[in-house]
Amino acid sequence: MLKSPRKATMQITRWVSDLDWRLLLLIIPSLSVIVFFSLSSTSIDSSSSLRYFIFNHTFPSFNSYDVVNSPPSGVQNRSKSAVAQRKDELLRSRMAVCLVGGARRFELTGPSIVENVLQVYPNADLFLHSPMDKNAYKFSLLKLAPRLASVRIFKPKPLNETQSQVRVLTASNSPNGIQGLLQYFNLVEGCLQMIEAYQKRKKFTYDWIVRTRVDGYWNAPLGPVNFIPGRYLVPPGSDYGGINDRLGIGDLNTSRVALARLSLIPKLDTAGFQQLNSETAFKAQLTTQRVPYVRKRVPFCIVTDRRYAFPPYRYGVPVAALSSPGPLSGAKCRPCTAACQGQCVAAVMRSLNKGWSWTDWENGSLALCNARGEWERGWEKIFDNVGGNRFASVRKRFAELKKKECIDDFNAMKKRVFSWEAPPPEDICALGLGA
Structure with missing residues (x-):
């Protein structure tokens, strides 16, 4: 039926x-x-595919706020063991930290560099290359650095602009035109020259070079996964049509190419490149010299006093609140009361050109300042709350620093440094603190 x-x-x-x-x-x-x-059966050997996957995909920089979904406990324990092994290898290596730029707000950024870069790798030799100005006295806080190799604080002067430089570089979007780019490139390559001279005198070569900026504020340690043999590491975002040049980490061979900002311009000219900004010139350097690069999020931002339209749109520049958990990967930032959070950030960031001044913002990692005006009244308290007691105490000390204290700190540095190419401490301190 x-x-x-x-x-x-x-x-x-x-x-x-x-x-x-x-x-x-x-x-x-x-x-x-x-x-x-x-x-x-998975091994934590450096050639293991699981270790490669963990290092390059699951944990971009091994900071707690990088992990969106926590891995199973077994994998997490193995990854921690691998990171510890890598950290031990780096602590046994020869490392140079190249610090470049003007001192500006170094009383705010300097302690974070000491704590989250220099003290994380106490085997690293510090090389400082900076112009002499009224803020240079703030470099006296580098007496806290574990190791000092070379200090060069020079009186800046205009650089000759060659025909190849004029053809290759553009003045667009550079606050000081082509001259500003040349001055910046000179700072970077000059630091490489300082490192090369030190190697020659000491008869050894570095395994790693970290190039970072004086105005970078680090809110977490520089992780060991950011050191990748044979590849040059740069942060994502703030590409401006090229690649982000606010931080670079590489072995000696890749760093020699990446830091040769001035001397490679003739080769870019021969290759037919024209009208490049800093970021597009940087990308051309690496690609023409066949240096592979990798992007990883890194926990630092560039503290800026510049004013920007708000809210930013398309080719605008987002300015992050210093309190943003990040990693901010070199985005512009300042201490502020956040003017845009949550869905507001999503709307703003989706309106921006991702190849320009865009930065990572997902998962609440970014809050934005209204940077149309000067820093807001009471920014000091905001900074102290973000930085904590140690950073706050340094800020307060420099707000009341006396000339004699400044001189004493520089003299303490001079006793430890291998090469001192700078005006006398009395002159540096007098320029910023008065005669």
Whole structure:
């Protein structure tokens, strides 16, 4: 006897449902066995594909706020062990930290560089290359650096602009035109020259060079996964059509190319490049010299006094609140009461050109300042709350620093440094603190 269509349909549905459960009961134990043996047999050797995946995909910089979904505890423990091993390798290596730029707000950024870069890698030799100005006295706080190799504080003067430089570079979007780019490139390559001279005198070579800026504020340590042999590491975002040049980490070979900002311009000219800004010139340097680069989020931002339209749109510049958890990867920032958070940030960032001044913003990692005007009244308290007691105490000390204290600190530095190419401490301190 034929069943009604309705009864037939119900029977088929029950049969399929029973089949689904039977299949699940067969599949789940099998999958469990596969996962168990996969995890048990995985090695943490540097050539392991799991270790490569963890280093390059799961944890971009091994800071707590980088992890969106926590991995299983077994994988997490293995990754921590691998990171510890890598950190030990780096602590046994020879490392140089190249610090460039004007002192500006160094009383705010300097302590974060000391704590989250220099003290994380106390084996690193510090090289400072900076112009002499009224803020240079703030470099006296580098007496806290574990190791001082070379200090060059020079009186800036205009640089000759060659025909190849005029063809290759553009004055657009540079506050001081082509001359501003040349001065910046000179700071970077000059630091490389200081490192090369030190190597020659000491008869050794560095394994790693970290190039960072004086105006960078670090809100977390520089992780060991950012040191990748044979590749030059740069932050994502703030690309301006090229690649972000606000931080670079590489071995000696890749760093020699990346830091040769001036001497490679003739080669870019020969290759036919024209009208490049700093970021596009940087990308051309690496690609023409066949230096592979990798982007990783890094926990620092560039403290700026410049004013920007708010809210930013398309080719605008977002200015992050210093309190943003990040990693901000070199985005512009300042201490402020956040004017844009949550859905407001999503709307603003989606309106920006991702190849220009865009920065990562997902998962509440970014809050924005209204940077149309000067820093808001009471920014000091905002900074102190963000930086904590140690950074706040340095800020307060420099707000009341006396000339004699400044001179004493520089003299303490001079006793430890291998090469001192700078005006006398009395002159540096007098320029910023008065005669």
